[in-house]
Amino acid sequence: MKLLNTNLKNKVLQSMMTIIDKERNNILKANQKDLDAFGKSDQALYDRLVVDDSKIDGMITAISEVETQEDPVGQEISNLTLDSGLQITNKTAPFGTIMIIYESRPDVTIEAAVLAFKANNKILLKGGKEALHSNLILEKCWHQALEDNGLSKDWIQLLHLQREETQEFLRNPTEKIDLIVPRGGERLIKFVKDHATCAVLISGRGNNFLYVAQDADWEKTVKVIVNAKTDKISGCNALDKVLIDKRLPNYDTKLKDLQAILHNLEVELLVDEKVGNILTNEAKIENEDTWYEEFLAMKMVIAEAKNEDDAIDMINTYSGGHSSSILTEDKSLAQKFMEQVDSAAVYHNASTRFTDGGQMGVGAELAISTDKLHHRGPLGLKQLVTNKYYVFGDGHVRA
Numbered sequence: 001m002k003l004l005n006t007n008l009k010n011k012v013l014q015s016m017m018t019i020i021d022k023e024r025n026n027i028l029k030a031n032q033k034d035l036d037a038f039g040k041s042d043q044a045l046y047d048r049l050v051v052d053d054s055k056i057d058g059m060i061t062a063i064s065e066v067e068t069q070e071d072p073v074g075q076e077i078s079n080l081t082l083d084s085g086l087q088i089t090n091k092t093a094p095f096g097t098i099m100i101i102y103e104s105r106p107d108v109t110i111e112a113a114v115l116a117f118k119a120n121n122k123i124l125l126k127g128g129k130e131a132l133h134s135n136l137i138l139e140k141c142w143h144q145a146l147e148d149n150g151l152s153k154d155w156i157q158l159l160h161l162q163r164e165e166t167q168e169f170l171r172n173p174t175e176k177i178d179l180i181v182p183r184g185g186e187r188l189i190k191f192v193k194d195h196a197t198c199a200v201l202i203s204g205r206g207n208n209f210l211y212v213a214q215d216a217d218w219e220k221t222v223k224v225i226v227n228a229k230t231d232k233i234s235g236c237n238a239l240d241k242v243l244i245d246k247r248l249p250n251y252d253t254k255l256k257d258l259q260a261i262l263h264n265l266e267v268e269l270l271v272d273e274k275v276g277n278i279l280t281n282e283a284k285i286e287n288e289d290t291w292y293e294e295f296l297a298m299k300m301v302i303a304e305a306k307n308e309d310d311a312i313d314m315i316n317t318y319s320g321g322h323s324s325s326i327l328t329e330d331k332s333l334a335q336k337f338m339e340q341v342d343s344a345a346v347y348h349n350a351s352t353r354f355t356d357g358g359q360m361g362v363g364a365e366l367a368i369s370t371d372k373l374h375h376r377g378p379l380g381l382k383q384l385v386t387n388k389y390y391v392f393g394d395g396h397v398r399a
Contacts, residue, residue, distance in 0.1 A: 049134075212243065
């Protein structure tokens with residue numbers, strides 16, 4: 001796709017905001033069809049599927065925020081003139097064509113497309129069948145915005161493929177794809193990695209951990225745990241595992257206090273053997289698979305840690321590499337934890353729920369990357385470009 005000037009791209013985004021607002025009732029009706037067909041068998045997926053007036057307002061806000069951000073294409077990274085006279089400039093450049101595969105969330109059809117388009121990328125959207133009607137009307141809105149500004153609908157396309165067709169498309173794409181971002185559970189990620197023939201940037205599972213150090217402020221700790229676990233169970237930044245240092249003063253009493261608070265909030269608890277000796281009426285962790293599991297439910301593990309090194313080892317062994325938090329009043333301990341835990345986002349005395357583009361100052365996000373190349377954490381506008389070297393000579397040849 002050709003390079004577009006910033007003004008034209010922003011005009012498309014302005015058109016899109018107007019169109020979405022105008023089509024608000026039709027979007028809600030389309031979403032209701034999806035909700036009626038889906039039912040509530042999976043509460044987390046159902047929550048992600050819901051589009052209401054607030055969610056539509058959020059879509060418009062996301063587009064507005066991207067419109068006001070600086071165009072990430074053509075930004076100079078470095079500029080060198082060598083002794084030979086050769087001038088070498090490194091600039092940001094579009095990826096080309098990005099494909100995103102996602103489940104349930106119609107707002108991804110807005111956020112992924114607005115980011116890809118502003119960064120001058122073509123995007124192929126493969127939404128889940130559960131959001132078909134919602135995604136179809138949002139694609140229609142995008143196509144109207146593009147055509148109203150004299151651009152091809154090809155910039156933003158919704159792929160209508162079944163599982164087997166998607167598998168074949170990944171193996172033998174009908175056009176060149178430069179980057180694929182699978183945004184969903186482990187099964188989806190494995191499916192894409194097994195079949196894709198181009199670069200894949202993983203937007204991984206959560207399975208987030210929180211370590212309560214021996215000097216943690218208990219009032220802060222309870223507040224953070226409750227927020228991280230219950231604020232939004234369908235978020236990939238929700239809390240799943242709590243490790244409590246056995247040296248915590250009044251250890252037994254505080255465990256029972258936390259148990260009572262979480263039970264009152266209807267959080268199901270699983271405990272390891274040592275915590276189970278204190279919280280005797282809780283279900284025990286049955287096998288190691290539980291440690292790797294992202295719950296996406298009102299469910300949480302409480303386990304004992306010998307010390308910070310034990311907690312760090314457990315987190316680096318079992319977590320999804322998404323978000324990890326430490327509760328401590330010791331800044332040097334917090335620094336050690338944050339440096340040694342291998343997660344995209346590490347927190348000191350704060351909820352993991354802040355791992356989000358909007359909350360971290362990035363704005364709209366394509367996904368939360370748990371990969372290390374080419375970027376880790378929220379994939380915002382600035383992260384949807386690669387780079388290109390411009391080399392200027394005057395008959396230069398290499399000796």
